[in-house]
Amino acid sequence: MKYIKLFMLMVAAILFTACSDEETYNTDATTAVEFEKTTMTVKENEGMIKLPVKITGKRNGMIRLTIKAEGVDGGSEAAAKESVNGSEGDYSITTKTLVVKTDTVTSEVMNFEMKVLDDKIINSDRKVRFTLSVEGAKLGAKNTLDVKIENDERTIYDLIAGDWLMYYSEVQFDKEGNPLMNEDGTPVVKDYTADVTLSVIADDDSPLRGKQVLAYTSKFNFALTGSEVPLSWSFNYSYDEATKNGQLNFNCTSTETVYSIQGYEFSWQVVKNNKLADGEIKGKFTVDENNAVSKEITFNPNDVLYISASGMSIPYVNLKLQRK
Numbered sequence: 001m002k003y004i005k006l007f008m009l010m011v012a013a014i015l016f017t018a019c020s021d022e023e024t025y026n027t028d029a030t031t032a033v034e035f036e037k038t039t040m041t042v043k044e045n046e047g048m049i050k051l052p053v054k055i056t057g058k059r060n061g062m063i064r065l066t067i068k069a070e071g072v073d074g075g076s077e078a079a080a081k082e083s084v085n086g087s088e089g090d091y092s093i094t095t096k097t098l099v100v101k102t103d104t105v106t107s108e109v110m111n112f113e114m115k116v117l118d119d120k121i122i123n124s125d126r127k128v129r130f131t132l133s134v135e136g137a138k139l140g141a142k143n144t145l146d147v148k149i150e151n152d153e154r155t156i157y158d159l160i161a162g163d164w165l166m167y168y169s170e171v172q173f174d175k176e177g178n179p180l181m182n183e184d185g186t187p188v189v190k191d192y193t194a195d196v197t198l199s200v201i202a203d204d205d206s207p208l209r210g211k212q213v214l215a216y217t218s219k220f221n222f223a224l225t226g227s228e229v230p231l232s233w234s235f236n237y238s239y240d241e242a243t244k245n246g247q248l249n250f251n252c253t254s255t256e257t258v259y260s261i262q263g264y265e266f267s268w269q270v271v272k273n274n275k276l277a278d279g280e281i282k283g284k285f286t287v288d289e290n291n292a293v294s295k296e297i298t299f300n301p302n303d304v305l306y307i308s309a310s311g312m313s314i315p316y317v318n319l320k321l322q323r324k
Contacts, residue, residue: 023062023101025136030057033065034140035132036109044090044152045118050111051130051145055100055137063136065098067112072127072146080126080149083117090126090149091116116149120159121292125150156239157210158200159293160248162323166196168305169318170223179315189317192221196321198235213237213248222307223314225261233258233268236280244288248297248321250281250305258307266309276313281305283321297321 036052053065069091071079083089094113112130130145152158169189172180180188194217201209213235219228234256239246252268259266270279283297299319306313 026059026061026063026102027136028058028060029138031059031063031137032056032140033063033132033134033137034142035130035145036142038142038144039146039148041148041150042116043150044116046116049114049116049147051114051147053098053110053112053132054140055108055110057137059100059102059137061102061136063100063134065100065110065112066133066135067093067096068131068133069093069096070129070131072129074127074146074148077125077127077148078123080128080147082128088119089117090119091128091147114147118152119292120162121290123151123291155210156241156246156287156291156293157213157237159291160213160237161198161200164196164198164297164321165324166194166217167318167320167322168192168194168316170221171304171315171317187317191318194220195324211237212251220259222259224312229259229261231258235283239287244286246285246287246293248283248285250283250299250319252280252305253278264309264312266307269306269308269313271304271306276306276308281319283319293323295323 033053033055036054040049040051042049051067055063069082071081073079080090081088083092092115094115096112098110098112100110126149128147128149130147132139132143132145169191172188172190174180182188196215196217199214199216201212201214203209214232215235216230216232218230220231221227222229234251236249236251237247238249250268252270254267254269256267257265258268268281269276270281271277272279281299281303283299285297286294288294297320301318303317303319305316305319307316308314
C-alpha cells in the first residue's frame with residue numbers, strides 16, 4: 001500500500017508539472033500585432049519571401065498569429081493562385097500559423113514565409129492579399145498585406161534561361177583509333193548526361209542580346225583526360241514569332257574556347273568536306289499558345305559534334321537538352 005501511495009503521489013506531481021508548463025494566452029492589453037507594411041512587390045524568380053509581422057507592447061503569455069491568403073484581381077494584375085501540395089500555382093506558404101511564446105520572443109518582428117513559383121511563362125503580374133488574425137493580442141490597423149508578383153519573363157529569349165539536362169553520346173574507338181561500329185552501321189557509343197545552366201544576355205544594349213545564349217556545365221565527361229571537366233560555350237539563338245518555332249544551335253567556331261588544359265584550347269567543331277570546320281549543330285524548340293517554351297530542345301541525331309584541339313578530337317552524337 002505504501003508503494004501504491006508513493007506511486008500516486010509521483011503521478012500527481014508529474015501531472016501538476018505538465019499542467020503548470022502549459023502556457024496561456026497573453027492578457028496584457030498593451031500588446032498589438034500588425035503587418036510591418038501593407039504592400040510589397042516581388043519578382044517571380046525571387047524564391048522564398050519573408051512576410052514580416054510586428055509585435056509591440058508587453059507580453060505575459062503566448063500569441064497565435066494566423067494568415068489567410070486570397071488572390072486579388074487588381075486590374076492590371078491577375079489574381080495569384082496558391083499552390084497546395086505541389087499543385088500548379090504562383091506561390092506557396094510554408095505555414096499559415098505562428099505561435100509566439102513569451103520566453104522565446106527574441107525580436108519584435110516575426111516572419112511568415114511565402115515561396116514565389118516561377119512558371120517560365122510570359123504572363124501578367126499577379127497579386128495576393130494576406131489577411132492577419134491574432135489570438136492573445138490586439139490587431140493593429142495594418143492587418144492586410146498585398147503582395148504583387150511581377151512577371152520576370154520579358155521575351156521568349158529570356159525563357160530559355162535556366163537549368164537543363166544535356167544528353168550526349170560519345171563515339172567509341174578501338175586501340176588503332178578506328179570507330180567501333182554496330183551491325184546496323186551505326187557507331188558504338190557510350191551515353192552520358194550533364195547538368196547545364198543556360199544564361200541569356202541581360203544587357204538590352206548588347207548586340208548579342210537575343211542572338212546568343214551562354215551555356216555552362218561543371219561536369220562533362222572528357223575521354224582525353226578520363227575525367228569530368230567544366231565546359232562553357234555559346235548557342236546561337238533565333239525565333240520566328242509567326243510560326244512559334246525557334247532554334248538554339250551549338251556555335252561551333254575555333255575562336256571560342258570551351259575548355260583548356262596544359263596549353264591546349266578546345267573548341268566545338270563540325271565536319272565539312274571530310275574536315276573539321278566551323279559551323280552549327282542546329283537544335284529546335286517550339287512555343288505553345290501560353291508562350292511556354294517546349295521542355296525539350298532536339299538536335300538532328302545524325303549530326304556529329306566534335307570537341308577539338310591541335311589534331312585531337314572526340315565526336316558526340318544523340319544530342320538533346322531537357323528542362324529540369
